[in-house]
Amino acid sequence: MSARNLWSFGLALVWTGGVVLGAAVQTPSAQTPSAHASTPTDAPRRTAPYDTELVAAFERLPVQSEGRVKPFLAFTEYLLLRLNERRSFTIPDSEAFGELAGQRLSSVEWALDLMLYPEQADTYPVIVVPDRDVLDLIGLSSIANTKRQRHSWNEFGPGIERLQEYAREYGRIEEDKRSRIQNLAVYLFHDLVEYHNLRSAFAVFSGRYSGPRAQIVTGAFTDGDGVIRPTDSLRRLDRLAEVWRELSAKTEPGATAANGGEEADSIGQVIGWTGEVMEAAGPLAWLPPAATGQEEWLAPKALFDGLLRDGNEVWDVRVGAIEHVQRFADAARNPVALATAGRAFVTAMREMSSPHAAIHDIDAEVSYLRGDWFGKALYCFLFGFLAAAASWLRLRSKALYRVTWALGLAGAALVVWGVVQRCVLLDRPPVSTLYETILFVTGVAVIVALFIEWIGRRRVALSLAVLLGAVGMFVAYMYESHKGTDTLEELRAVLRTNFWLGVHVTTVTIGYSATLLAGFIAQVFLFGKLFGAKRDDPAFYQGVVRMVYGVLCFATFFATFGTIAGGIWANDSWGRFWGWDPKENGALMIVLWQLVTLHGRMGGFFRNWGLCLMAVIGNAVVAFSWWHVNALGIGLHTYGFDASLYAGTMIFYGTQGLALGAGAFACWSERRALASRSVDPDVAPAKRTLLADV
Amino acid sequence: MKPVLQKILAVLAGFPLAVGLLFFTFIATWLGTLAQKDIGLLEAQHKYFESLVYIGPEEALFGFLRFPLPGGMLLMSLLAVNLVLGGIVRLRKSWSRAGILVMHTGVVMLLVAGWVRLEYAEDGSIGLLEGERGDEYVAFHEYEVAVGEIGAEGVVREWVVADEALRAASGTSTSTASFAGQPLRLTLSGFALNARVVPAGVMPGTRSATVDGFSVQTLKPEAEAEFNLPACYVTAFREGDSAQGGILWLGARQPWTVRAADRTYVIELRKRRYPLPFSIELVKFTHEYHPGTNMPRHFQSDVLVHDGTGAPQPQRVRMNEPLRRDGFVAYQHQFRDTGSTQLYSELQVVKNPADQWPLWSLIVMTAGMLAHFVTKLVRWIVRETETLQAGATR
Numbered sequence A: 001m002s003a004r005n006l007w008s009f010g011l012a013l014v015w016t017g018g019v020v021l022g023a024a025v026q027t028p029s030a031q032t033p034s035a036h037a038s039t040p041t042d043a044p045r046r047t048a049p050y051d052t053e054l055v056a057a058f059e060r061l062p063v064q065s066e067g068r069v070k071p072f073l074a075f076t077e078y079l080l081l082r083l084n085e086r087r088s089f090t091i092p093d094s095e096a097f098g099e100l101a102g103q104r105l106s107s108v109e110w111a112l113d114l115m116l117y118p119e120q121a122d123t124y125p126v127i128v129v130p131d132r133d134v135l136d137l138i139g140l141s142s143i144a145n146t147k148r149q150r151h152s153w154n155e156f157g158p159g160i161e162r163l164q165e166y167a168r169e170y171g172r173i174e175e176d177k178r179s180r181i182q183n184l185a186v187y188l189f190h191d192l193v194e195y196h197n198l199r200s201a202f203a204v205f206s207g208r209y210s211g212p213r214a215q216i217v218t219g220a221f222t223d224g225d226g227v228i229r230p231t232d233s234l235r236r237l238d239r240l241a242e243v244w245r246e247l248s249a250k251t252e253p254g255a256t257a258a259n260g261g262e263e264a265d266s267i268g269q270v271i272g273w274t275g276e277v278m279e280a281a282g283p284l285a286w287l288p289p290a291a292t293g294q295e296e297w298l299a300p301k302a303l304f305d306g307l308l309r310d311g312n313e314v315w316d317v318r319v320g321a322i323e324h325v326q327r328f329a330d331a332a333r334n335p336v337a338l339a340t341a342g343r344a345f346v347t348a349m350r351e352m353s354s355p356h357a358a359i360h361d362i363d364a365e366v367s368y369l370r371g372d373w374f375g376k377a378l379y380c381f382l383f384g385f386l387a388a389a390a391s392w393l394r395l396r397s398k399a400l401y402r403v404t405w406a407l408g409l410a411g412a413a414l415v416v417w418g419v420v421q422r423c424v425l426l427d428r429p430p431v432s433t434l435y436e437t438i439l440f441v442t443g444v445a446v447i448v449a450l451f452i453e454w455i456g457r458r459r460v461a462l463s464l465a466v467l468l469g470a471v472g473m474f475v476a477y478m479y480e481s482h483k484g485t486d487t488l489e490e491l492r493a494v495l496r497t498n499f500w501l502g503v504h505v506t507t508v509t510i511g512y513s514a515t516l517l518a519g520f521i522a523q524v525f526l527f528g529k530l531f532g533a534k535r536d537d538p539a540f541y542q543g544v545v546r547m548v549y550g551v552l553c554f555a556t557f558f559a560t561f562g563t564i565a566g567g568i569w570a571n572d573s574w575g576r577f578w579g580w581d582p583k584e585n586g587a588l589m590i591v592l593w594q595l596v597t598l599h600g601r602m603g604g605f606f607r608n609w610g611l612c613l614m615a616v617i618g619n620a621v622v623a624f625s626w627w628h629v630n631a632l633g634i635g636l637h638t639y640g641f642d643a644s645l646y647a648g649t650m651i652f653y654g655t656q657g658l659a660l661g662a663g664a665f666a667c668w669s670e671r672r673a674l675a676s677r678s679v680d681p682d683v684a685p686a687k688r689t690l691l692a693d694v
Numbered sequence B: 001m002k003p004v005l006q007k008i009l010a011v012l013a014g015f016p017l018a019v020g021l022l023f024f025t026f027i028a029t030w031l032g033t034l035a036q037k038d039i040g041l042l043e044a045q046h047k048y049f050e051s052l053v054y055i056g057p058e059e060a061l062f063g064f065l066r067f068p069l070p071g072g073m074l075l076m077s078l079l080a081v082n083l084v085l086g087g088i089v090r091l092r093k094s095w096s097r098a099g100i101l102v103m104h105t106g107v108v109m110l111l112v113a114g115w116v117r118l119e120y121a122e123d124g125s126i127g128l129l130e131g132e133r134g135d136e137y138v139a140f141h142e143y144e145v146a147v148g149e150i151g152a153e154g155v156v157r158e159w160v161v162a163d164e165a166l167r168a169a170s171g172t173s174t175s176t177a178s179f180a181g182q183p184l185r186l187t188l189s190g191f192a193l194n195a196r197v198v199p200a201g202v203m204p205g206t207r208s209a210t211v212d213g214f215s216v217q218t219l220k221p222e223a224e225a226e227f228n229l230p231a232c233y234v235t236a237f238r239e240g241d242s243a244q245g246g247i248l249w250l251g252a253r254q255p256w257t258v259r260a261a262d263r264t265y266v267i268e269l270r271k272r273r274y275p276l277p278f279s280i281e282l283v284k285f286t287h288e289y290h291p292g293t294n295m296p297r298h299f300q301s302d303v304l305v306h307d308g309t310g311a312p313q314p315q316r317v318r319m320n321e322p323l324r325r326d327g328f329v330a331y332q333h334q335f336r337d338t339g340s341t342q343l344y345s346e347l348q349v350v351k352n353p354a355d356q357w358p359l360w361s362l363i364v365m366t367a368g369m370l371a372h373f374v375t376k377l378v379r380w381i382v383r384e385t386e387t388l389q390a391g392a393t394r
Helices: A003-016 A052-059 A072-084 A095-100 A107-116 A132-137 A159-171 A180-199 A215-220 A230-235 A237-250 A261-280 A300-310 A312-333 A335-353 A362-371 A373-393 A398-426 A434-456 A460-483 A499-530 A538-574 A582-602 A608-632 A645-676 B002-013 B015-039 B041-049 B072-089 B095-120 B163-168 B357-393
Strands: A062-065 A068-071 A088-090 A104-106 B053-061 B065-070 B122-129 B133-151 B154-161 B174-178 B184-192 B195-199 B214-218 B231-238 B243-249 B256-260 B263-289 B296-306 B313-318 B323-325 B328-336 B344-351
Touching (some): A052 A107, A052 A335, A072 A107, A072 A180, A132 A159, A132 A180, A159 A180, A215 A237, A230 A312, A312 A335, A362 A373, A398 A460, A434 A538, A460 A538, A499 A582, A499 A645, A538 A582, A538 A608, A538 B328, A538 B357, B015 B041, B015 B072, B041 B072, B133 B184, B154 B174, B195 B231, B296 B323, B296 B344, B313 B328
Antiparallel strands (some): A062 A068, B122 B133, B174 B184, B184 B231, B231 B243
């Protein structure tokens, strides 16, 4: 450790006083600067809506989080999604909220409230507690008994400390071994820590030093109004540190005011207070690194450490950024000044960040987030399905058919556009995470179904296209809300840059998608037969069976190619083509099931009914590979472990089991009816031993 | 005789067998996947995928129902026979079936590649600190007992008792090993794949045999087989002297030392080591994390390959870009930040004669599938279009 670093370390020790070191999870209260910080008694309150340009500017403020530089909009959207299960927040229509009652806040507006008007934002019921038992656990039975699921920060009060104790205790248990309540307690505490971190990110900079001032401190701050603000101290931090070192070197340990100890102590107090403010600003990394080659952005505390380590000459530009924030926080009472200071701050930060390549996609990402392509696609598919349902009631309505087509195409185009934007932003193939598989599977299923409709014009594939599109987009929405984390996430080393990986994930996912599509088309056959639809139109059912068979062939091609391509990727990455890993096995099971079905069909063991029943089972096989193996908690490259996905998978198995049961019953009914008439056109006259009748 | 043979051939080449084999392979894959949760990947692999018959499922149905079912080795062997006979030899040769023929040929190639990998491949890892050089790699799941004679400069000669002999010493069986010209003979017994050494009698399940008051306690194999710590009892018979008993354990910090006829031997149970025909020197290891996280973004080893024929050759090994040489492939496997200035990099080394065969089989299969399925797609489009036109005409 160099002498300079040694001094820095000594200074750090001076001010770390009350900060809990080495704690696995820091308590929110531990980060509040307590020493010598003046607490405003008349906290500012917002009474008017934000300037729209200010909000738009803040959406584009670059920050670094979860390993990448992203717009502030992305950061706040996912934080609010975690806390509130929604991307926006509507202030309750109550007198307690004055002029703002009933106002809908975007995630950035809510975040600005939290950062500039924390006392006000602390009253917003924005924190979802999905199970009241968690509130009972931490002694908040009074709010547990209310009907509301959402609570404000203030309502948690002393419960936060108890929650911290439980979170620490449960955090020692492996995630998949915790009970639901234990998991919820841990997640809730983490969410509250994040809330608190953002709460203090800007507001702390409006503080003023109010500690002891020896003559030397007064002398050091003569250029202003005598008030010491964080930036006053930061601007001369290296000089203050130098003086402190000199005084400390001259002073014996335990020195008193009489022999110079008071002056050293007084300077140390100012430095320590500044450090506490910077620490209290939390971990939000919004300061770009000093050199263009560096990638790690800085939270204010890191700037403080940099100033002590390298001096003001290196870091003074970044202190300018803190001055902007300080002006912004100071302007909280004046909406006009606030808008001006806020825009100036964001402009300064974007200029400061401009040499860094990481910020070049910020505007594109904002456009992606604001576009909400998948949400819009969901609406297209939903309305498309309504139109399709209506067209089934009035079969000859060409207008409804065309509307369904238009909405189906629009939905597909939105999904494709969203996926393409993600590929451009992330510079990687379309499928790398579980969330992306949902988008891709849906997109492919819709496009293939639309193609089938274009060729066959039976309205079946079109109806399924919009239905599956709506279900897929809804699942994507639910998954995103449930996870509450950035879906434009960074990948581990092994998942980056390999041709065969890109080919594998893309093709195998097309295989998933087509297998599911075949299974759902088969259900049209089964339920159609069950309810006696188009009883007099055997050609319709023959057409549906041809669709099932054709889509299964398509699925087999992609699933087989994708599965083997995955092996080639594994061979390139680990030296083994096949490792019997659950995810690999899941993909193999899909291929095997398809081969059983197609060979069974070729061998005459399965005809129309058999093919459709096998295709429905194929859906369960896909669910096993796609979702279930993730809940097993084993395997080398199973991605997206999440025990809570298990319940959803079980529900899907249940629905497919019902479809299978209904189909088997319909098959049995038809066979009985035909047998009574001694005619069975669906059974080949030649002897069939295995499942010949199905 | 001829009709019987023909009947057998018909069965072996038939569709019913193909469908049955595919179905039972599906079942084995499914049960083997679920079993990994209970018995770990390696054990499940042996039991379900490399066996002739297995008893499954792991969790009995209704608490008591389990069935003998065909294992992966049996299924895939029969599938290969069925494919060759029914899918290639007896397949009616026509242009419309050309795709199927090619596709089946690709699948046979893949099955053969899998068999060659299973029977003939060797794999392990070599871990190096920066500046270190190594010319052997350590197996993941194979073990050996190494006997080294100590001279003035450390181990001067070494003999090994192979994995097979070691595993044969389980249950009531023993294995004996002698070393030509050496006054030492070893008898191994009580081999346990995963074990710990405990004071005799203090733990339930402890074996009755004791050595110096210690016993080998057998443990359930680890789900991640790499973490197993095998152990066994050993008796050293020394020429002209009494026998000496000991315990060998993979987790032991020091080897067991035996003196026989004025010679000193160190004996240890370790993971099997395979020699490389060249040596690898780790010059520099580089790793990056995604900023502000502990998620690795990139890591690579810059190595020098020494083969004794000339100047060492520099090579970069990183994720998805292995080092290939003399039939061996070294992959960037993992790394450890030792806390010192030197970083530790681990390369996974594989010797697989069928290394690239899956790629060739994929190319063949893809050609076949494309030919077959594109033909089917075109036929379907034509038929649907005709149906549509017929409907419009009506």
